[in-house]
Amino acid sequence: MSKSVFILPTNQRLKVNEEVIELLFSLAQDSLDALESGGILVGRILESSADYVIDDASVPMAKDVQKRNSFVRDSEGHQEYFDQHWAHQEGRCFYLGEWHTHPEKVPKPSFIDQRGWRNLLNAKIQEQTTLFFIIVGIQRLVIWQGVNRNGRIRIFRVGDINRYE
Template identity: 25%
Template sequence: MFECVFKFQGLDVEIAPDALETMLAHRQRGFFSSEAGGQMFARLSPGKWRIEVATGPRHGDRRGRFHFWPNRKAEQDEINSYFKQGLDFVGDWHTHPENRPHPSSDDYRSVANIVRESTHELPGMLMCIVGRENPPDGLWMSFHLRDGKVATVQYPDGAAPNKESYRRRKFI
């Protein structure tokens, strides 16, 4: 398993192999597979977030083929627990039943609510969507800023990346 690195306007976001493995383990490979999701926790340093832990799914989440509603109390407990371990909540991840995932309007509204309602000093929050394909093609990552702007992954010449070009993406 390799590490995924995304760059967003001066911020490098790295997903550690263990966190990525957690997310990929819940891909919706079968026709009737339910969406899954969780939270991402990172070690923060200037200009770099390293996602060390991806949680979920958890007891009490409501899941279906095209929806995922997390257990909010369990999420807050995770945030408190990981904060004591020196990890900051930096966003959510969830699956989509598509090869190359793209966010829905509900996804955008959900992450906007998280940015607005969370108590934090971060410039924004991340949203990761896991599709059926292997990374990097099967991952969507976006950075949602406090001012409502969204930075998403852009590929050179509109081409999808391969593993060799994964670390050299251009971003907005």
């Protein structure tokens, strides 16, 4: 796995923990009957540099609805996951965004994905004005950054990771 550090337009960096990358690719829809998976991204914002680090990701839970082309997350289990992290990290971890899989080689966000991302940015969870969105394709995982600047939302592509490089 080649690259897990990305430079953001603000010159901050985004680092994605290698274990998270492996976990997400392990749930890629690489067989014809594989269902869509998803979860939340949890991490830190470093005090010194304001760099973002994605440390962990939740995986599908019992109450989530997984289908071939959709994934509906039941917030309860993932909230519990986050609360456990929060306690473990003594409150220094943040909700940093969402991830889900697509049954295509190089994933492209659907209209529903983009609308969902905008809704999350508008919700300003934990006062976060920046969130990351990952779609895991069969070959590539693509990362987008969403920013809510005084209600003006912008989403741009940060980069991608090739599963086989």
